[in-house]
Structures are given as structure tokens and as C-alpha cells.
Amino acid sequence: MIKTIDLKKTFIGRGQTVHAVDGVSTHIKPGEVVVVIGPSGSGKSTYLRCLNGLEELTSGHIYIDGVDLAHRKTDLNKIRREVGMVFQQFNLFPHKTVIENLVLAQKVVRKRSTADAEKKARALLSKVGIAEKEQEYPIRLSGGQQQRVAIARALAMDPKVMLFDEPTSALDPEMVGEVLEVMKQLAREGMTMVVVTHEMGFAREVADRVLFMDHGKLVEEGTPEHFFTAPREERARLFLKQVL
Amino acid sequence: MNSFRKDWCWHLLTALVLVGMGYGLWVATGKVDYTWRWNRVPQYFVYHNEDAKRVPYDGRVVEIETAGDTTTVTVRDRFDEEETYRIDSDTLRVSENEDLFAGDHIGSVFNWQVGPLLHGLWVTLWISFVASIIGLVIGLMTGLCRIGRNVTLRQLSTLYVELIRGTPLLVQIFIVYFFFGTVLNIDRIAAGICALAIFAGAYVAEIIRAGIQSIPRGQMEAAKSLGMTTTQAMVHIILPQAFKRTLPPLAGQFISLIKDSSLVSVIAITDLTKSGREVITSTFATFEIWFVVALLYFLLTASLSQVIAWVERRLAISD
Ligand SMILES: Nc1ncnc2c1ncn2[C@@H]1O[C@H](COP(=O)(O)OP(=O)(O)OP(=O)(O)O)[C@@H](O)[C@H]1O
Numbered sequence: 001m002i003k004t005i006d007l008k009k010t011f012i013g014r015g016q017t018v019h020a021v022d023g024v025s026t027h028i029k030p031g032e033v034v035v036v037i038g039p040s041g042s043g044k045s046t047y048l049r050c051l052n053g054l055e056e057l058t059s060g061h062i063y064i065d066g067v068d069l070a071h072r073k074t075d076l077n078k079i080r081r082e083v084g085m086v087f088q089q090f091n092l093f094p095h096k097t098v099i100e101n102l103v104l105a106q107k108v109v110r111k112r113s114t115a116d117a118e119k120k121a122r123a124l125l126s127k128v129g130i131a132e133k134e135q136e137y138p139i140r141l142s143g144g145q146q147q148r149v150a151i152a153r154a155l156a157m158d159p160k161v162m163l164f165d166e167p168t169s170a171l172d173p174e175m176v177g178e179v180l181e182v183m184k185q186l187a188r189e190g191m192t193m194v195v196v197t198h199e200m201g202f203a204r205e206v207a208d209r210v211l212f213m214d215h216g217k218l219v220e221e222g223t224p225e226h227f228f229t230a231p232r233e234e235r236a237r238l239f240l241k242q243v244l
Numbered sequence: 245m246n247s248f249r250k251d252w253c254w255h256l257l258t259a260l261v262l263v264g265m266g267y268g269l270w271v272a273t274g275k276v277d278y279t280w281r282w283n284r285v286p287q288y289f290v291y292h293n294e295d296a297k298r299v300p301y302d303g304r305v306v307e308i309e310t311a312g313d314t315t316t317v318t319v320r321d322r323f324d325e326e327e328t329y330r331i332d333s334d335t336l337r338v339s340e341n342e343d344l345f346a347g348d349h350i351g352s353v354f355n356w357q358v359g360p361l362l363h364g365l366w367v368t369l370w371i372s373f374v375a376s377i378i379g380l381v382i383g384l385m386t387g388l389c390r391i392g393r394n395v396t397l398r399q400l401s402t403l404y405v406e407l408i409r410g411t412p413l414l415v416q417i418f419i420v421y422f423f424f425g426t427v428l429n430i431d432r433i434a435a436g437i438c439a440l441a442i443f444a445g446a447y448v449a450e451i452i453r454a455g456i457q458s459i460p461r462g463q464m465e466a467a468k469s470l471g472m473t474t475t476q477a478m479v480h481i482i483l484p485q486a487f488k489r490t491l492p493p494l495a496g497q498f499i500s501l502i503k504d505s506s507l508v509s510v511i512a513i514t515d516l517t518k519s520g521r522e523v524i525t526s527t528f529a530t531f532e533i534w535f536v537v538a539l540l541y542f543l544l545t546a547s548l549s550q551v552i553a554w555v556e557r558r559l560a561i562s563d
């Protein structure tokens with residue numbers, strides 16, 4: 001599904017070079033739920049953003065369904081509609097109502113009719129449990145509700161993969177559960193997911209595989225049982241000690 | 245209402261200050277021995293025009309037919325040709341079979357005519373309007389070029405903005421009129437509109453650029469993550485939000501443009517200011533006319549402010 005080979009992303013700014021992602025190679029299979037964890041600044045977000053082309057690669061390759069993102073002729077917009085993304089800050093469109101948030105890209109990108117798009121949008125909104133808010137503007141929703149709308153918005157494009165960048169980090173604690181619940185349901189339905197999160201409970205419960213990153217490098221990967229009980233690497237052990 | 249009752253003494257003070265200033269002005273004009281002739285002003289808005297009908301040759305009235313307010317007079321001239329004149333009934337000066345000499349006055353037609361001040365107001369209004377629309381288009385394109393990726397477009401747009409903002413509008417009007425007007429052979433109205441539009445465009449570009457840059461980066465990223473192209477994201481996501489934020493400064497710019505348009509009177513466009521000057525040369529009611537001209541500009545800008553405030557309220561529903 002997604003294959004990254006020696007992925008590197010370097011930021012050059014103000015005279016210093018940051019190797020945000022430094023040679024990550026991994027293979028994410030269809031239906032797999034991969035959780036990426038690691039200390040702050042370790043390059044998790046950057047790695048995720050590379051996966052849908054929001055960051056341009058410095059070197060290496062990303063294959064999504066066999067298509068090389070780094071290839072000059074690849075149409076990124078075409079790839080991106082197959083890869084949904086959920087952001088830490090929700091990034092809903094504030095000038096559009098909830099339902100318009102879900103309908104817009106379906107019409108503009110997928111060229112669906114308004115009726116079809118709205119039908120799909122309503123189905124997804126009731127799936128994430130906020131059908132009654134479809135005419136509200138995002139600003140009037142709670143954080144948890146906004147994030148669920150954002151998930152529904154990404155799902156409306158029928159993506160093959162969903163990327164989550166710390167979807168619950170900007171939420172009040174009492175709202176974290178409702179968003180995780182939606183994500184767990186998605187995982188059960190067999191969606192391929194890459195999730196950056198600090199929610200270790202979620203990782204343990206849902207992940208098929210855990211990737212541990214530090215300083216841009218993929219330090220350790222394995223099943224949650226392996227990772228949370230007997231990590232090989234010293235750095236992973238230190239990190240777990242801090243967060244658990 | 246409550247606050248009105250609480251602040252009534254301050255409202256009273258405001259009124260007193262205004263009355264005091266008015267009184268001061270009145271005393272001051274008394275000192276310079278100026279006779280106010282406000283009654284002369286209205287005729288420069290609209291006036292009742294008399295169009296006197298006269299016979300061109302000697303002749304004789306053969307028929308007078310009155311139907312309500314208009315009367316039709318038929319005259320047979322000395323070449324035996326018949327001519328009919330339509331006049332207002334109460335101005336009829338001839339009777340049937342009367343002999344007429346060339347130049348005799350048969351009667352008149354009265355109609356309301358637009359005076360120079362109203363005409364000038366209209367010219368100012370439409371020149372500003374057209375210049376605003378063109379300026380908006382120029383500004384939008386320049387603003388997009390300024391934040392775009394293409395280096396040449398970026399440099400050219402920056403150069404344009406800096407040049408326009410760094411030179412006086414009056415000089416720009418002269419350059420457009422005398423240089424481009426001559427080289428490209430465009431008339432004064434077109435030159436005036438061009439100069440204003442180019443001037444406004446530079447400021448609009450800066451407003452638009454700032455507006456677009458004030459939209460959080462996450463919006464563009466979210467749009468792209470849904471597979472939208474940059475253009476689609478701009479059209480559906482960024483620009484609508486930027487428009488809302490830029491509306492107040494844009495409104496300010498267009499209000500400025502209405503006022504700045506008074507400068508085109510220097511290339512002999514009869515806008516409100518030029519009309520005012522012309523009226524003064526024939527009435528010598530200098531003070532009155534300039535006050536009236538100022539009031540007319542104020543009415544234009546104030547109504548634009550009202551319209552913008554209404555649009556802003558409409559757009560505020562999503563915050
Ligand atoms: N646009 C950018 N320009 C310059 N440096 C950047 C940029 N984005 C990220 N970085 C740097 O790259 C490194 C990795 O950042 P990244 O956001 O991927 O970390 P992260 O693992 O997501 O951290 P966090 O858990 O805090 O979100 C950091 O050192 C950061 O300062």
C-alpha cells in the first residue's frame with residue numbers, strides 16, 4: 001500500500017540544517033494500522049506530511065499503490081485524494097457549514113453531484129455521531145466534534161489510507177475518547193491507517209505495528225506487545241519510561 | 245438606550261461644542277463681509293429649462309389645437325409649407341390667423357434639466373466605480389503574483405506596487421494623460437479612469453496579499469490533502485476567507501478612491517470638483533459651493549460605508 005525507501009527530508013533555514021526525517025524505510029500493508037510514536041521534534045509529523053506530498057522529499061522514494069510520489073510526472077493531487085489526512089488543529093473550513101465542509105471537495109475534486117455528495121456527507125456525519133450539527137459553522141462545535149467532522153471530511157473522499165497527525169492533542173481530555181472511538185471503529189472496518197499519537201492506550205489496543213522514531217530515524221518497529229513490553233532499543237525504553 | 249440616558253450630559257456637551265463652532269464660523273464670515281446666497285445653490289442641481297419656440301420665417305397661424313397641457317400650433321410660412329410646434333398650453337402667445345414675422349415667439353416648452361453639480365456627482369460616481377472594479381481586478385492579480393512562485397511575476401508585481409506607492413497620484417494622472425494618453429491615443433476620461441485604477445490596484449494588491457497571508461497555512465494544507473489543486477483551494481477556501489478579512493481595508497481603499505478621484509479634475513474631466521469650480525466662476529458663491537461639494541462627497545462615502553457595513557454583518561454569520 002505505502003512503501004517508503006530511505007526517505008529523507010531536510011529543512012535548511014537560518015543557516016542550520018535539520019534532518020527532520022533521516023532515512024526511513026518501511027512498508028505499510030493494506031488494512032494495517034500503524035502507530036508512529038516518538039519524542040517531540042523527532043520528525044513524526046514531517047514523515048506523515050511526506051506521505052501525502054505536503055512536504056517535498058529531499059531524497060528517497062514513496063510508493064503509494066505502486067506510484068512513486070517523488071517522480072516528476074506524478075500528479076500529487078491525484079494521489080492526495082486517495083490519502084486522507086486529519087490534522088492536530090482540525091483545519092476545518094471556517095466559512096463553510098459542517099455539511100459544506102464535507103461536500104465541497106467531493107464536488108470539486110471527485111466531480112460528484114450535489115445530491116450524491118450530500119447523501120454521502122450525511123451518512124458519514126451520522127457515522128461519526130454528529131448528524132444533527134450539519135448546518136452549524138465549525139466554530140460553534142466543541143473540539144471533539146470538530147475533529148470528528150474533520151475525520152468525516154477526509155473519509156468523504158473515499159481514501160484508501162488515512163493519516164492522523166496527533167488528532168487528539170489539541171482536545172480537552174474529556175473529548176479525547178469520542179475521537180479515539182471513531183478511529184477505533186475505522187480500524188475495525190479495515191481502513192489502512194497511519195497514526196501519530198501520544199495516546200499509548202490507543203496504540204496498544206488498535207495498532208498492528210508501532211514505529212518508534214527519534215531524531216528523524218526509525219529506531220524501532222514491532223507489534224505493540226513487543227514494543228511496550230520488551231523494546232530492544234535503549235532510546236525506546238527511555239521514552240516509554242517517560243510517557244507511561 | 246440605557247447608555248444614552250447615562251451619557252446625556254456628554255451628548256449635550258457635544259451639541260454645545262458644535263453649536264459653538266458654528267457660531268464662530270458665522271462670526272468669522274461676518275468679519276469678511278460675505279453675503280451668503282444659499283438660495284442660488286439648488287438651481288445647480290436641477291433647473292427648470294425654458295425652450296422657446298420661434299418661427300424661422302414669416303407666416304401665418306392656421307391652426308391651434310389644445311389638448312390638456314400641450315398645445316399644437318400649425319404655421320404656414322411664406323413658402324406655403326406647414327410646420328407644427330408643440331408647446332406648453334399656458335405659454336401660448338399667438339392666436340389663430342395671426343400674421344407672424346420671422347423670429348416671433350410662439351410659446352415655450354419647460355422641462356427639468358440636470359444641473360452641473362448633479363452631473364458632476366454622477367461623473368465622480370461612475371468614474372470611481374469603474375476605477376474600483378478595474379483596480380480590484382488589477383489588485384487581485386498583482387496580489388496573487390506577489391505571493392506566487394514565479395520569480396519574474398513576483399518581481400514585476402513588487403516593482404509596480406513600489407512605484408505606484410512611491411509617487412503622488414497627481415503626477416501619475418499627468419503621466420497617464422500626457423504620456424500614455426498621447427502615445428496610445430486615449431481620451432481624457434479613459435486616462436483618468438486608468439490612472440485611478442492603476443493607483444488603487446497597487447494598494448488593493450497589498451491588502452489582498454496581507455489578507456491571503458493572514459489565512460492559517462493549515463487551510464491550504466487541508467484543501468490540498470483533499471486533493472484540491474492550488475487554484476481550487478484558492479478559489480474555494482483561501483480567497484473567500486481572505487475576502488472577509490480584507491473587506492474593511494478594501495472598503496477604506498475604495499472610499500479613498502472616491503475622494504482621490506477629485507484629482508482627475510486637473511485633466512479637465514468635469515467631475516464633482518471641476519463642476520464646483522465651474523459653478524463658482526458663474527455665481528461667486530464660493531463658500532456655499534465648496535461646502536456643498538464637500539457634503540456631496542461625504543454623502544457618497546458615507547453611503548458606501550453603510551453598504552460595506554451591511555455586507556460585513558451578512559458575512560459575520562460564520563464567526
Ligand atoms: N517547515 C519547517 N521548517 C524548518 N524546520 C522544520 C519545519 N517543520 C519541521 N521542522 C523541524 O523538523 C523537526 C521535526 O519536526 P516534526 O514536526 O516532524 O516533529 P514531531 O515529531 O511531529 O514533533 P511533535 O511531537 O512536537 O509534533 C523539528 O526539529 C522541527 O523543528
Ligand SMILES: [Mg+2]
Pocket residue numbers: 044045046165166
Ligand atoms: Mg508533530
